[in-house]
Structures are given as structure tokens and as C-alpha cells.
Amino acid sequence: MRACLTLEYFGPAFHGLQRQDRLLTVQGVLEAALYSLCGQALTVHAAGRTDAGVHALGQVVHVDLPRSYPPHVLRNGLNALMRPHPVAVLAATEVPPDFHARFSARSRHYRYVIINRPAPLTVEAGRAWHVPTALDVPAMQAAAQLLVGQHDFSSFRASSCQARSPVRTLERLDVVPEGEQVLVLASSRSFLHHQVRNMVGSLVQVGKGRWTPADIQNALAARRRCAGGQTAPAEGLYFVAVEYTEIV
Amino acid sequence: MRACLTLEYFGPAFHGLQRQDRLLTVQGVLEAALYSLCGQALTVHAAGRTDAGVHALGQVVHVDLPRSYPPHVLRNGLNALMRPHPVAVLAATEVPPDFHARFSARSRHYRYVIINRPAPLTVEAGRAWHVPTALDVPAMQAAAQLLVGQHDFSSFRASSCQARSPVRTLERLDVVPEGEQVLVLASSRSFLHHQVRNMVGSLVQVGKGRWTPADIQNALAARRRCAGGQTAPAEGLYFVAVEYTEIV
Numbered sequence: 001m002r003a004c005l006t007l008e009y010f011g012p013a014f015h016g017l018q019r020q021d022r023l024l025t026v027q028g029v030l031e032a033a034l035y036s037l038c039g040q041a042l043t044v045h046a047a048g049r050t051d052a053g054v055h056a057l058g059q060v061v062h063v064d065l066p067r068s069y070p071p072h073v074l075r076n077g078l079n080a081l082m083r084p085h086p087v088a089v090l091a092a093t094e095v096p097p098d099f100h101a102r103f104s105a106r107s108r109h110y111r112y113v114i115i116n117r118p119a120p121l122t123v124e125a126g127r128a129w130h131v132p133t134a135l136d137v138p139a140m141q142a143a144a145q146l147l148v149g150q151h152d153f154s155s156f157r158a159s160s161c162q163a164r165s166p167v168r169t170l171e172r173l174d175v176v177p178e179g180e181q182v183l184v185l186a187s188s189r190s191f192l193h194h195q196v197r198n199m200v201g202s203l204v205q206v207g208k209g210r211w212t213p214a215d216i217q218n219a220l221a222a223r224r225r226c227a228g229g230q231t232a233p234a235e236g237l238y239f240v241a242v243e244y245t246e247i248v
Numbered sequence: 249m250r251a252c253l254t255l256e257y258f259g260p261a262f263h264g265l266q267r268q269d270r271l272l273t274v275q276g277v278l279e280a281a282l283y284s285l286c287g288q289a290l291t292v293h294a295a296g297r298t299d300a301g302v303h304a305l306g307q308v309v310h311v312d313l314p315r316s317y318p319p320h321v322l323r324n325g326l327n328a329l330m331r332p333h334p335v336a337v338l339a340a341t342e343v344p345p346d347f348h349a350r351f352s353a354r355s356r357h358y359r360y361v362i363i364n365r366p367a368p369l370t371v372e373a374g375r376a377w378h379v380p381t382a383l384d385v386p387a388m389q390a391a392a393q394l395l396v397g398q399h400d401f402s403s404f405r406a407s408s409c410q411a412r413s414p415v416r417t418l419e420r421l422d423v424v425p426e427g428e429q430v431l432v433l434a435s436s437r438s439f440l441h442h443q444v445r446n447m448v449g450s451l452v453q454v455g456k457g458r459w460t461p462a463d464i465q466n467a468l469a470a471r472r473r474c475a476g477g478q479t480a481p482a483e484g485l486y487f488v489a490v491e492y493t494e495i496v
Contacts, residue, residue: 008367008370008371009370009371010370010371010373055371057371072366075366075367076366079366079367079368083368086369086370086371086373087370088367088368088369088370089367090365090367117338118320118323118324118327119256119323119327119336119337119338120327120331120336121334121336122256122257122258122334122335122336123256123257123258123303123305123334123375125258125334127371
């Protein structure tokens with residue numbers, strides 16, 4: 001049985017998604033629970049790798065199980081086995097054998113949360129980027145629109161990024177004020193490593209008045225990482241959802 | 249100068265609001281910062297005591313300072329001195345000498361956050377009450393309306409409550425679904441000790457179908473704590489705001 005699992009996790013508790021020796025990772029915790037449940041070593045495949053500190057509200061993984069389980073048994077069993085780590089299976093479903101969490105994905109949605117106020121964070125500490133100086137949100141939104149579409153995003157990709165091509169098609173990049181929060185909503189079929197955090201770091205330069213929207217255009221055109229802005233902290237980033245061609 | 253401070257804090261980090269020897273409390277941290285700032289021991293007066301684990305988004309305190317400070321200096325100075333504890337001064341204002349954070353309050357607003365889903369909490373752990381069984385929200389809302397108004401709330405007050413009268417006038421008690429969250433919004437001029445958490449615990453009994461709304465009515469009429477429901481956990485409760493007769 002090929003199972004598809006929707007995962008939620010609290011980023012700062014893990015050294016990222018991907019399994020690593022001797023480090024607590026989401027994949028490591030999930031695969032240990034699967035081993036306990038099924039009695040054999042299984043490998044999960046995720047829609048997207050998230051870095052250390054990045055949260056997920058709707059990460060998707062698939063895994064091939066040696067037998068069939070009712071979805072709620074899989075969900076509840078894995079959740080019980082993963083305690084007390086802050087990762088949970090929100091939903092489990094059976095999927096066709098040609099479904100692949102990574103390769104079947106049509107669109108990935110991220111949310112970046114900035115809290116824009118003078119006072120430090122308390123309840124939201126570790127869950128957002130605290131920017132104390134007032135941000136010009138309309139300027140950020142105008143700049144963001146210059147990044148939407150198909151571009152070479154070399155200026156916004158981590159130097160360690162292993163993707164073959166730096167070209168991506170950004171479907172959406174919206175900067176939305178919500179009370180004292182400034183949300184950056186990003187959608188794309190796929191993203192380069194650190195792309196959302198690097199775009200957000202650059203947009204905050206615009207919000208602070210240090211860059212104009214035209215500087216974003218120039219940074220994009222430069223196609224060199226050193227032309228882009230700072231990398232926004234991991235703790236503000238949420239991997240919200242993955243869309244697939246067929247409903248799973 | 250009498251100063252009014254609006255505070256936000258993350259409840260689980262503190263042994264409640266009120267100063268206690270050898271224990272980390274919100275009042276203790278704030279008064280230590282005031283001592284560093286002003287060079288003398290000062291006592292703050294809060295709009296309401298919150299228990300260990302209860303959060304605040306808009307607690308209000310007043311304090312008499314030996315000299316005058318520009319409000320932003322007070323806010324930023326105290327915030328710097330209170331680091332790294334998760335308590336922040338959101339706003340500081342000068343108020344008239346007859347303003348009292350507790351006695352001038354006209355209305356207090358609380359929010360209780362329930363997350364109603366099978367999967368355990370990850371990102372929201374420590375910030376909400378996890379209720380895994382599906383709740384009947386309309387029944388909870390119907391039951392809540394039976395508590396609105398002036399009543400003897402003995403059935404919903406902590407046995408340790410020191411208030412002289414058990415009579416309170418509940419202005420608002422609404423049960424509002426919001427995605428997988430169920431919010432309980434409570435407003436009153438003042439509340440008894442544990443009143444909100446005890447009302448929420450009883451409403452959850454209704455939501456689970458163990459109590460009918462009529463059982464809430466009977467519990468209220470019994471005027472004995474043992475007739476009320478369980479006390480909902482502290483970590484779901486937020487002290488949201490205080491209203492005063494005159495704008496401060």
C-alpha cells in the first residue's frame with residue numbers, strides 16, 4: 001500500500017526534514033515510528049525538504065507499506081509513536097502506486113510571517129520574524145510583483161542549491177498586512193533552496209526604504225546571489241500546502 | 249508620573265502574574281526591570297491576576313514612577329531589561345493619578361483557544377487546548393448563552409476564590425468555530441477565579457454530547473463548584489484586553 005501522509009511540525013525542534021545521522025529530524029522521527037508500526041525499515045519521500053527551523057502546516061510525504069492499514073489507524077498509530085516530538089500526521093490516505101509526493105506536485109504554497117512592531121515577541125517567539133522598524137507594505141507588494149512569473153532566480157538561490165536550473169515560475173508572491181503581522185504568500189510549482197527566505201529578506205529591504213522596487217528588479221537581473229538581499233530567518237517560514245494534479 | 253503599561257506574555261514561562269519568592273513571575277520580572285531603570289523598588293498593579301500558564305495579549309498594569317519618561321523610552325527600556333523572558337511592554341502611556349489598572353477597568357476580555365482535531369498539536373503546542381473528539385459547536389454556543397447575564401457563578405469559581413461575592417455579570421460568552429479551532433470569547437466587568445476555564449470545561453462537556461445545554465443551566469442553579477465541569481487547561485487561555493471608562 002502506498003500511503004500519502006500530510007504532516008505538521010514545529011521547525012525549531014528539528015534539524016530540518018531530511019534524515020541525518022545522530023540528529024533529530026522530521027524524517028528520522030517519522031521513519032522510526034514507521035519501523036515500530038511495520039517492523040521494517042521504510043523510506044519516506046517528501047514533497048519538499050525544509051531547512052532546520054522551518055515549520056510545516058501541510059508537508060506531504062509518501063511511503064510504501066508492506067501491508068494495508070485503515071487511514072485512521074495509520075494516522076493515530078504514527079502520532080502515538082512520534083510522541084513527544086512536535087510532528088503530527090494530520091491525514092493519511094491510500095494513493096495509487098504512481099503517485100509521488102515530490103514529482104506529482106503541481107504547486108507548493110509557503111507563508112512567511114513577519115511581526116512588525118517595536119516590542120519583542122513573546123507568545124509568537126520562534127514562530128515569526130520580528131522586524132521592529134515600520135515596514136512600507138505597499139512598496140513591498142509592488143516589488144514582489146516584479147518577481148512573479150518565469151525568471152532566472154540565481155540572485156535568490158542558496159549558493160549550496162543543487163537544482164540543475166535556476167529558472168522557476170513564481171505563480172504568486174503577495175505581501176499582505178494583517179494586524180501587526182505582514183504575511184508573504186508564495187506559490188510555485190517548485191522553489192530553489194532558500195528562494196522564499198531570500199525573496200523575503202530582499203522585500204524587507206524595500207519595506208525599510210533601503211531598496212526601491214527597482215532595486216529588486218536589478219537584483220533579479222544580476223543573476224548573482226550577492227546581488228540579492230539577506231536570507232530571512234527560518235522561524236518565520238511555513239510550508240503550508242502542496243497541490244497535486246489528482247486529488248489525493 | 250503614573251504610567252500605564254500594556255503587556256503581552258507567554259504563560260507557560262511563568263508561575264503566573266503575581267510576585268512570589270524564588271519563582272519566576274511576570275510581576276517579578278517587570279519589577280526587577282523597573283528597579284534597574286529607576287533605581288528603586290516599585291510595585292505594579294495589574295488589571296487581573298493570571299494563573300500559571302495563562303497567556304496575555306493585553307494585560308494592563310499601572311505603576312508610579314519617581315520621575316517622568318517619554319513613553320517609548322519606558323517601553324523600549326523595560327523590554328531590553330526584561331530579556332530574555334517572554335514578556336513585552338506593547339505600549340506605555342502616562343495616565344492621571346486617579347487611574348487604577350484594576351479598579352478603573354470597565355470590561356475584561358478573554359479568549360480561550362481549543363484545537364479540535366484528532367492529531368496532536370505541534371506548532372500550537374502550549375498555546376491551545378487539544379480536544380481530539382469532534383465538538384458540537386452549535387450546542388456549545390446554545391449552552392453558553394444560558395450563562396450570559398447576571399448570575400451567582402459559584403458553580404464555576406475556584407474553591408480558592410477570594411472574591412466577596414460570587415455574583416458576576418457576564419456580558420458575552422460566544423463559541424466561535426474558526427477552521428480547526430473553536431474559540432470561546434468571554435467578556436465581563438470582572439471574573440471570578442478560574443471562571444472562564446471552568447465555563448469552558450463545562451461547555452466542552454456539552455460539545456462532546458455528555459451534557460445538554462440544560463445541564464449547564466442546572467449546574468449554574470446548583471451554586472456549588474462540584475456541580476460545574478472540569479477546569480480547562482491554562483495554556484488555552486488568553487487575557488486579551490481591558491477596557492477603561494476613559495481612554496488611556
